[in-house]
Amino acid sequence: MKVLVIGNGGREHAIAWKLLQSKQVEQVVCAPGNGGTATMSRCENLALEVDDFEGIWQFSQQAKIDLVVVGPEVPLAKGITDYLQARGLLVFGPTKAGAQIESSKAWAKALMQEAGIPTAKSTVFTEANAAKSYVKAQGLPIVVKADGLAAGKGVVVAETLAQAESAIDSMFGGQFDSAGDFVVLEEFLTGQEVSVLALTDGSTIRALLPAQDHKQIGEGDKGENTGGMGAYAPTPIATPEIMERVQTEVLEKAIAALRKKNIDYRGVLYAGLMITPAGETKVLEFNCRFGDPETQVVLALLETPLEELMLACVQQRLAQMPPIAWKDGASATVVAASGGYPGSYEKGKVITGIQVAQDSGAIVFHAGTKLDNSQLLTNGGRVLNVTGVGADFKQALDRAYKSIESINFEGIYYRRDIGHRIAKTS
Incomplete structure (x- = not known):
């Protein structure tokens, strides 16, 4: 095919x-x-x-x-x-109707509330002063979200009133174009975030391995949000018991709610979750596609042919498929980004060392690159995803980091603490 x-x-x-x-x-x-x-x-x-x-x-x-x-x-x-x-x-x-689950956070929040899906409390605003008054009344920290698509960057966790007001002004002021026509203010939740990508044919839904992303640009999860600076799978915090709850309380409820709206949803439903210290699971957001860079680590461990799963979703026969097969072990990816990302950055920098990195045992997935007369150049903020697979997380991370050391381009930046949560517990 x-x-x-x-x-x-x-x-x-x-x-x-x-x-x-x-x-x-x-x-x-x-x-x-x-x-x-x-x-x-x-x-x-x-x-x-x-x-x-x-x-x-x-x-x-x-x-x-x-x-x-x-x-x-x-x-x-x-x-x-x-x-x-x-x-x-x-x-x-x-x-398009199904994609609203990502293209409008307000629409997705309403769907979750109607379906009884556990999620953070939130309120939608169309005007900056009203949003600022709400922040003063609710207290801090608070999460400020652009309603529409913002390439994974339209979320600010405001710890001070000045940060919250600045984020509100930026979003209503057009930082994310029409995505900021509405702003969602959301309860701040503590815990660890987990990404669960699930495949669905509109009736049956099957979760893939849970992954954990690193959103912030800086080590120690500090600084601005990005599209993702690294990830690993399967994250141990998403225990079998938690995944069972996610299946019944999140994924199946979401598909049922979409069907109730006469939306025939076939593809990926990606649940961004917060697992609280008490073990509660709440949905932070839904996305209508594979996550990035979670896809890189999840697919590195997938054994079932991907096209078979995709066709089963499209042809509405996912229930007839055998259980999804996975490789043993773990995978991890480290993102090599352009200097200045997630702000302004230059393109067209010569990239070297990819073959050496691959010879060191990594899978190198290109993100922001282009070929120009056989010369590989940078062409985006996130340039490469250097992915290691191993018997355990230590081996997977070691392979990724050993390999990324071979890669170079002017201004290259990557976090050196991807997997720090599992390193503390392993």
Whole structure:
């Protein structure tokens, strides 16, 4: 079969890499792809933007694409699945109606409240002064969220009134464009965050291995939020007992609530969870696609062919599939970012050492890279995901860090404490 993967990040490189491990997958095309997907065997890049629905449809028809996999949230929120499905294509990814679960935090909060899904208390505002008055009345710390899509950066945990007011002003002032038309103020929860990516055909939903992300740019989980600076799986804090609760109290309730709204949701439902010190599990947010960089560590451990799971979701036969098979051990990824990220940064820096890193035992997933006359250059804020797989977390992290030392480009930055929570407990 031929698969078209929409997107150009590390998540999409990991999806293409995993698909190509199956004998059933003849070719993968990535639109637009990156420097890593451009160099994989049986994979090619297609110079189309993720929101060029007509171009994607025309190519899919000409190339006889069997399955379209949509990586990023933006084309899903714009309705790419609706557009392509209406023209007869099989698409892995929810419709525009289903993507609201990520594209509007206010909509998602209302869904959770209607379904009885445990979540942090929140209030939605359309005006800055009212939001600021609420903060003064509620007290600190408080979480300030842009309502719409903000590339994983539209969340501020405000510990002071000045931080809260600055975040409110920035969001209403257009920092995240229309994503800041509404601002959600949310109860601050303590504990550890866990990412649970689940596959669903709209009726059945199956969780993948739980992962833990590192959002902040600085070591010790300090500084600004990013799209993610590293991750590992399976995170031990998500015990079997907790995962059973997540299945029944979160995932199954969410799919039932979507069905109640006549939303046929097929693809990934990603639950961002907080596990409190008391062992409670509350949903911080839902996303409508694979997480990044969680996908890189989860797929590194997946044994069941990915295209079989995706087709089962699209064709609504996930209940008939055997249990998902996993490799023993653990995986971890460290993100190599451009200097200045998540703020302004320069592109076009020469990247060296990737082959040496791979020879050291790592899987190097490209995120913000491009090939220019056979020269690999930086082309984004998060540039590479250096991923190690091992018998345990120590071995996986050692492989990732040993390998990333071989990679260089001007301004390279990466956190040196990925996995610090499990290091303390292992």
